[in-house]
Amino acid sequence: MLINELSKKTGLSIHTIRYYENLGMIRGLTNEKVISNNYKHYDGNTIERLEIIIEAREVGFTLAEIKKILNSWFESVDSKPETLELFQAKIKEIDDKMRYFKQTKILLEKVCEKIKRSSN
Template structure:
């Protein structure tokens, strides 16, 4: 499929897809027989990779972390320990952020209470 179809199937812009390709996260193939254009073709594996990128971005992984996930998921034979470590580190990071936000919320609630009581 061409990049337009890939964009429609994933909901990502063409610009974003090219950006991910430039980062080496996905790869399009050109037809060596065709010399008149530089159209790249993408297979269904690319959709799967892009869906992983989208979901990983939604839960807070950086592009560098996502690249590691894709490499260990698709290109490494024994990827479980490395992939598990990445996910466990992200869980800890989220737990730390949750603690920070709970403390911040409590502080803001105290300030609001003081304002309401005219203190």
């Protein structure tokens, strides 16, 4: 499929797809026999890779982390320990953020109570 069809199937802009390709996260192939254009063709594997990128971005992985996930998932023979380590690190990061936000919320609630009492 061409990039415009890939864009429609994934919901990503053509610009974003090209950006991910420039980062080496996906790869399009050109037909060596056709010299009149530089159209790249993408296969079903590309859709799967882009879906992983989308989901990983939604849960907070950086592009560098996503690239590692893609490499270990698609290109490594024994990738489970490395992939598991990446996911466990992200879970810890999320837990740390949740603790921080919970403490921040408590602090803000205390400030709100002080403001309410001082305005009465």
